[in-house]
Amino acid sequence: MRIEEAIEGYASFLRLEKGLSENSIVAYTSDMDKLWQFANQELNKQTVETLSQQDLEAFIVSLESNGLNKRSQARTLSGVKGFxxxxxxxxxxxxxxxxxxLAPKVGRKLPIVLSTEEIDAIISAIDLSKPEGQRNKAILETLYSCGLRxxxxxxLSLSNLHFSEGFIKxxxxGNKERLVPISPRAVKEIEYYYIDRNKLTPDSASKDIVFLNRRGKKLSRVMIFTITKLLAEQAGIKKTISPHTFRHSFATHLVEGGADLRAVQxxxxxxxxxxxxxxxxLDTTFLRETIMQFHPRA
Incomplete structure (x- = not known):
């Protein structure tokens, strides 16, 4: 079977059998496209049956020579194995x-986490006099309150907001649904944002979407990254911030506060x-304070 034909079949398998999102499918198939290009250009092979273990080892080596770090190499190899x-x-x-x-050895990388003070500083950097100000405040409060991707x-859709029960769906x-508790503070900021949202005319595809841009369309992932990055800079945060940092902070603060790991999962x-x-x-400051308080030689 030709490699490009196999990749098309694999994409359908991920979509129909595994139920993966389009973003995940694009990520997996882009790795397979790299493999196809390498096999075609470097090995002069066009079919999957002709690819050997040595060929695939050479492919992984080529990723490193092209500057891909070990973590990305390991992720690509995982995708190749799935293929x-x-x-x-x-x-x-x-x-x-x-x-x-064998996958490249990857050290354990702990996520970047914001303190509650840093989160408050980022949210305080929002200019509420701007049309998008309250929307952005509601976005950040929701990210941190619910730990969303x-x-x-x-x-997130309006029909999945169940504020009276304290949950959102x-x-x-993989289109898997779950119920997540939402804090009263995040609920309040979203309800304040409704005043601005009601002034917009959403397009037909975005009528049920909570967070909209000024043209009434669903916000892009890139826009959320841009919002968080700019606000972190304005707040003087030197850490590398992304929307996922709020998810990491949400989970870390829960675990450090004593939350059950299964509940966080x-x-x-x-x-x-x-x-x-x-x-x-553990937060290194908390760990040091614990040692200094209880160790007999502290």
Whole structure:
């Protein structure tokens, strides 16, 4: 089977069988496109049956020579392994050439986390006199209150806001739905934002979307990144900030406050508890204070 044909089949498999979002499918297939280009241009091979373990090892080496870091290499290799498992399921291949491939060793990278003071500083940097000011405040309060992914925030719909019960319904990865508690403070900021939102005329595709741009359309993921980055700079925060930083902060503050890890897993929408366990790291200041208080040699 030609490699490009196999990639098309894999995309359909991810969409129909796995129920992945379009963003995830694009990410997986773009990695496979890199493999196809390497096989075609460097190895002069056009079919998946001709690719060997040595060929795939050479592909991983080429990623490193092109400047891809080890974490990205490991992610790409994980995608390649998934691709060949699909080919095995479809009986395109008898043997899996990725079975013995070793992933690059990647050190554990702790997420960047904001303190509550830093979060307050970023939110305080919002100019509420601007038309988008209250919207942006509601966005940041929702990100931190609910620990949402960016895609979940921009796709949040009015019909999924259940403020009287204190929950919102979120559509996460693979179109999986979950209920997430929302704080009274975030509810208040969203309700204040309704005053500005009601002045807009949403297009037909965005009538049920909570957060809109000035033209009445759904906000893009890029716009949320831009908003958080600019506000962090205005607040004088030197850390590398993204919308996901608010999600990391949400989870870390819950775990440090004593929240059950399974409950945090449920709120974040993680399939595996192993993904959530990264938030069990302790704040270094808290750790030092604990040692200084209780160690006999402190």
């Amino acid at each position: 060949f498992r699909y080919l095995m399921l479809e009986d395109v291949l008898v043997n899996d050439p990725t079975e013995l491939l 960016v895609s979940e925030l921009v796709g 979120v559509v996460g990865k 449920e709120m974040l929408g993680h399939e595996s508890i192993l993904t959530t366990e990264i938030y069990t790291h």
